[in-house]
Amino acid sequence: MPPHRLETLGVLVREKRKSRKLREVAAEIGIGAATLMRVEGGKIPDVATFGKICHWLQIQPGNFLGFEDHKSKLPHQSSPLDHLTHVSAHMRTDSTAHQMTLQALAQMILLARNTQFE
Numbered sequence: 475m476p477p478h479r480l481e482t483l484g485v486l487v488r489e490k491r492k493s494r495k496l497r498e499v500a501a502e503i504g505i506g507a508a509t510l511m512r513v514e515g516g517k518i519p520d521v522a523t524f525g526k527i528c529h530w531l532q533i534q535p536g537n538f539l540g541f542e543d544h545k546s547k548l549p550h551q552s553s554p555l556d557h558l559t560h561v562s563a564h565m566r567t568d569s570t571a572h573q574m575t576l577q578a579l580a581q582m583i584l585l586a587r588n589t590q591f592e
Contacts, residue, residue: 483513484517
């Protein structure tokens with residue numbers, strides 16, 4: 475699967491949600507409805523939310539961050555990504571942060587995760 479741009483996350487979520495209710499899908503993902511609405515509106519979520527949304531979309535986070543990955547779908551069982559989601563719960567993106575900074579931070583986190591689990 476070709477890589478996605480991080481800015482397309484909201485579009486992909488909206489396309490998968492279709493006509494389902496915002497609160498229903500947010501609960502399914504494990505995030506708040508207001509957060510889901512912001513993501514669909516184009517805001518970049520914090521790392522924990524990003525991980526949950528990627529898991530729900532069944533797309534590897536690295537796919538949005540420019541990493542080439544041979545597996546574009548997430549497994550249906552627990553993975554190291556689940557641990558990343560829990561560990562990164564305290565990291566929040568700054569709504570004024572530059573897009574390249576956010577992508578660089580996300581890449582560093584994923585690289586550190588991959589190094590830890592190899």
